Amino acid sequence: MENNKKVVTLVYGCQMSERDAETLTEITRHFGYSPSDDIETADLVIVNTCCVRESAENKILGKIGELKKLKERNLDVKIAITGCMVQQPGALERLQKRAPHVDIWAGTHNLHDFSALLHRVEQGEKVAEVWQEPKATLEITPLAEKGKLHANVNIMYGCDNFCTYCIVPHVRGRERSRRPNEILQEIESLVDSGCREVTLLGQNVNSYGKEFSPAYDFADLLQQVNQIAFLLRIRFITSHPKDLSNKLIETVAEGEKLCEHFHLPIQSGSNFILERMNRKYTREYYLSRVKKIHKLIPNACVTTDIIVGFPGETEEDFEQTLAMMNQVHYSQAFTFMYSKRTGTLAAEMEDQIPLDVKKRRLQKLMSVQNQESLELRQQMIGKMVEVLVEGPSRTNPKRLTGRTRGNDLVVFVGNLETIGSLVNVRINEAGSWTLIGEVE
Ligand code: SF4
Incomplete structure (x- = not known):
């Protein structure tokens, strides 16, 4: 086997997509590939796709078009298109017609079969596999990432919620939780190779383990992960508000390594819109x-996702979303314009909102959030925060960078020898997104 082949992996979408891309890259190592950033000299290019928003899809289609030119310059390069976009019902045929230069097509349910697909492609075949249903046992393939301070760890796959705007349950299937011992072993092996912080990933981590008997839930898992020696921090995303239990909040309050950060997507502040979205909570429940x-955790950070311009959203509904932002004081909000996804219920709703209205609402939302974020961070000036030191700052290599327990980025004066450990930093300045300080 040749051992100097290069793979470039391009990722679109969420952390789940990033994690899948890491898994694919790891699989290629067994075929003698090593990761590279240089697409011109690559032997294999993998594009792990996302279909959550139309804008992401358009970008990916543009990239697939660019790769055609790469293939014309270099006939030997293999191209693989994988993930959510390929998994959408009816998408494969449409994509194959548009991009005959692609060598491997694989859906989200096939990723762990990627080695078999790559093997066939290396024998000169072109392959396309999109299973309609996941085969759960194949999903469980823990792969250690050597020397990385932070790692994402999937604890479950899929989603059972069917929010009316969301394509995820259609492309990632129903919820399947990994067994706790497999997750714990994966984290222990990551820690052995230098990892100090993990983010536990799931579309709705709060419903982790609901199929287990005897009962074992996400809070139980967090308590066990919290016991792992040499691991310094634990994060998790995403928490569906309807499933956020008191037990989980109490566990985070008590767990020394559990970061006090809840990413709790509200999506809309209007009960009318929440119902149309099938979110299964009200604004009152969310606020409770x-x-x-x-x-229980006075210094907890709450971040969120918000969609503007969902079908039927009136100015009054939108005002309720703005009011929610002023009530909760999110430290960060990921804001999006509603984007129609074929195959979802919301795409069929009649009262779609014009693009100019969606854009105006998005602008307003972003300016309110920027102001909130700035005010919250300015309140941190003069305070001491715990930072996990990641390394030299990219913008100012004379300074170090790291994150607080609330996941705020901090740039600070400190000692290179502290990389990989926790330090206390006094905050001297604050912008909307970054804190500046020095180690005391
Ligand atoms: S909870 Fe809703 S928005 Fe989140 S992945 Fe599931 S269906 Fe999509």
Whole structure:
């Protein structure tokens, strides 16, 4: 086997997509590939795709078009298109017609079969595999990432919620939780290779383990991960508000390594829109969860996702979303314009919102959030925060960078020898997204 082949992996979408891309890259190592950033000299290019928003899809289609030119310059390069976009019902045929230069097509349910597909391609075949249903046992392939300080760890796959705007349950299937011992072993092996912080990933981590008997839930898993020696921090995303239990909030309050950060997507502040979205909570229930978090963990950070311009959203509904932002004081909000996804219920709703209205609402939302973020971070000036030191800052190599427990980026004056450990930093300046300080 040749051992100097290069693979370039391009990722679009969420952390789940990033994690899948890491898994694919790891699989290629067994075929003698090593990771590279240089697409011109690559022997294999993998594009792990996302279909959550139309804008992401358009970018990916543009990239697939660019890869055609690469193939014309270099006939030997292999191209693989994988992930959510390929998994969408009916997408494969449409994509294959548009991009005959692609060598491997694989859906989200096939990723762990990628070695078999790559083997066939190396024998000169072109392959396309999109299973309609996941084969759960193949999903469980822990792969250690050597020397990385932070790692994402999948604890479950798929989603059972069917929010009316979301394509995820259609492309990632129903919820399947990994067994706790497999997750714990994966994290222990990551820690052995230098990892100090993990983010546990799932579309809705709060419903982890609901199929297990005897009962074992996400809070139980967190308590066990918290016991792992030499691991310094544990994060998790995403928490569906309807499933955020008191037990989980109490566990985060008590777990020394558990970061006090809840990513709790509200999506809309209007009960009418929440119902149309099939989110299964009201704004009042959501606020009661946030209140509980702050009661047990006064310094907790809450971040969110918000969609503007969902079908039927009136100015009044939108005002309720703005009011929610002022009530919760999110430290960060990921804001999006509603984007129609074929195959979802919301795409069929009649009262779609014009693009100019969606854009105006998005601008307003972003300016409100920027102001909130700035005010919250300015309140940190003069305070000491715990930072996990990641390394020299990219923008100012004379300074170090790292993150607080609330996941804020901090740039600070410190000692290179502290990389990989926790230090206390006094905050001297604050912008909307970054804190500046020095180690005391
Ligand atoms: S909870 Fe809703 S938005 Fe999140 S992945 Fe599941 S269906 Fe999509």
